[in-house]
Amino acid sequence: MAHGHAVKRYSGLMDWLTTVDHKKIGILYLISGGFFFLVGGLEALLIRIQLWKPLNDFVGADTYNELLTMHGTTMIFLAAMPLLFALMNAIVPLQIGARDVAFPFVNALGFWTFFFGGVLLNVSWFTGGAPDAGWTSYAPLSTTTFSSDHGVDYYVLGLQIAGIGTLVGGINFLATIINMRAPGMSFMRMPMFTWTAFITSALILFAFPALTVGLVALMFDRLFSGNFFEVSNGGNAVLWEHIFWIFGHPEVYILILPAFGVISEVISTFSRKRLFGYSSMVFATVLIGFLGFMVWAHHMFTVGLGPVANALFSIATMLIAVPTGIKIFNWLFTMWGGSIRYTTANLFAVGFVPTFVMGGVTGVMLAAAPADFQYHDSYFVVAHFHYVIVGGLILGIFSGLFYWWPKMFGRMLHEGWGKLCFWTFFIGFHLTFFVQHFLGLMGMPRRVWQYLDGLGFNNLNLISTIGAMLMGLGTVFFIINVIITAFKPRDAANDPWEDGRTLEWTISSPAPEYNFAQTPLVRGYDAYWKEKMEGKKAMTPAEPLGPIHMPSPSILPFVMSVGLFIAGFGLMYHWHIVTIAGLGITLLCMFLRSVYDDHGFHIEPDELQDKGVKG
């Protein structure tokens, strides 16, 4: 079948280990991100069980520290990021009319390094203690003086390896979106989700290297007696906070921007209207990305940076409310006068809007530096960031999953179970976190494993725990839905929602291996909708039918990541031979990749099938 170069094609497990297809990598991200979401969710439930009554001793204080650290770290780095990468991988190339991403091999490498970094981090549960210094891992708590077991070593090395994956993934999407758009797809005709993926990737590129340096510095301090944060030898603990948050604040925009993109697509599709104020949406996205780098010190108001620094960072933080407000109003005006269909995807999107506004309002409250001295390290902060991350990001991811599920798997998720999932999760979410605002204002500190009786915390904590159980139930309903759907025939139409506006709905569900038999010609924003409005059934092709060049599958990304995983253990336990062996495996793979060129293979026009070959 392959012309010119014979290429080995795998099936079964080997197919998944060697794939460089962005759609399959998207599914791998979805499965492993979903798995870590369940792990992080379980940790959250254990936290809430511990807090359901005063002076509870369900878990010990040490275990509680591990649980809260691993819950935060897992949810941010191993659940939220990969779930976004799942949607970006599955959809962005389709939305810009591309056959693949710019670097398919690097794309696979990004997935496997994330995966093995995540596994390394979680291995810590079985080797004598998980990280317990909080997801922010502030020095000196995270230095060997106060954290002498290997927990924080797992944090440092696991996140370092996972971070490589995120960084190369970001570069890959930037290059893909800049270089591989279909003819006519100018920047100002790109779908909103692609725009947000683009800006998010740029933020990843400029934020993650700071985390890399921070983790290296902490690793040097812990493993090689360095002095970056060792105050007795001239180190500076506040330096860690600066480095962490100059990465960490852009990180929250890395998370939320793609969710904004999903909401824009879903609301526009199910209102049967063009997205209101598209150009201002693009402008607001870019502005949020830019301002995201200017506000890191608002996490450090109580450190003592002085009134001038606090005032400047306070104002910069409040400025972000302006582009975010633009987005909120644009979504409302998109719905205004539209013929709205409340599918599950749209329920999640519509539920997102007021929930996210609530998180934004508490954000502006926290941005006022003098008031922040009251809120700092209380449950008010916990309520705030869960409103923006769960109420914003997770609702957005659910919305995107229900919306694009047919494009990823060829089957529609069940709407009844979907609505049950939405209402349980949505009500559970507000029950859990709304009351935490008041717990915080009443003075309940975060990250403490017990509270005393008679402080007025009892009822609100009980409500919060019941809400968390409901969120867990909602997630179970989603899993049931996925299982039921997996047994249904793969019969989703190309444009299953019938109102699809963008290029991914012009091809079969799931998309074939080569995406587009002929690259489409894009004649405007909402490319497919424009053709529909002119009475056409399909896109005008921009090229004749011809053989399609495809990259070869490769096991090297998997083996490279295994090498890093092994080297991580070697570094932690000072087994130098293991470290050298692990790094040697990775370097050997890089050598092989450089020496043996990938000529790929061609799919001939008579071999083009309609349906994808996966499930």
Add this chain to the structure above:
Amino acid sequence: MSASHVEGKLPHEPEKATLEGRNKVLGFWLFLGGETVLFGTLFSAFLALRHQVGDGNPTADELFKLSTVAIATAILLVSSLTSVFAIQAMHRNQVKAMLNWLIITVILGFGFLGLEIYEFYEYVHEGHKFSTSAFSTSFYTLVGFHGAHVLFGVLWITLLIIQISTKKGLTVVTAPKVYVAGMYWHFIDVVWVFIFTVVYLMGKVG
């Protein structure tokens, strides 16, 4: 695509002749953007900690010998020039000249590394170890990160020289590799200019 290089002569800019090549060059520019943040953060950490020498330990002024560092700087700057000559030769399709300039670049790179190892060796003997003070830790991390980049660069370019001279020749597949290796080498050079200024010159006056 990748098969088209077999017949005919190379286009004028072989590194940008294919979409794969253009992707590689663009992706590498983006990667260097990330590297800039990486070194920017290392510089920030060094600037924050460079006066934390501790009691009885040698200060920057006592340690640094500008003569050695100036020679290292000259070597690295010249190697950047020779890598430009290599790319120019590539654009003229003179494979032999390109390889020779790359070999000179690698030799200069190894010369730089030798000087740096000698320098570190001297410092350790004068009591400036990695774990001595916050100054020493941040110094070795910043300069060592740069040194590791140089080491990776010379190994990478050596591998390219061997591949092109023995088997593959200059094609639209190998040309982008040479081009991005050249970009990488320039980047390392620019970082060194900043290290020379911020670490060594400021160490002498401040």
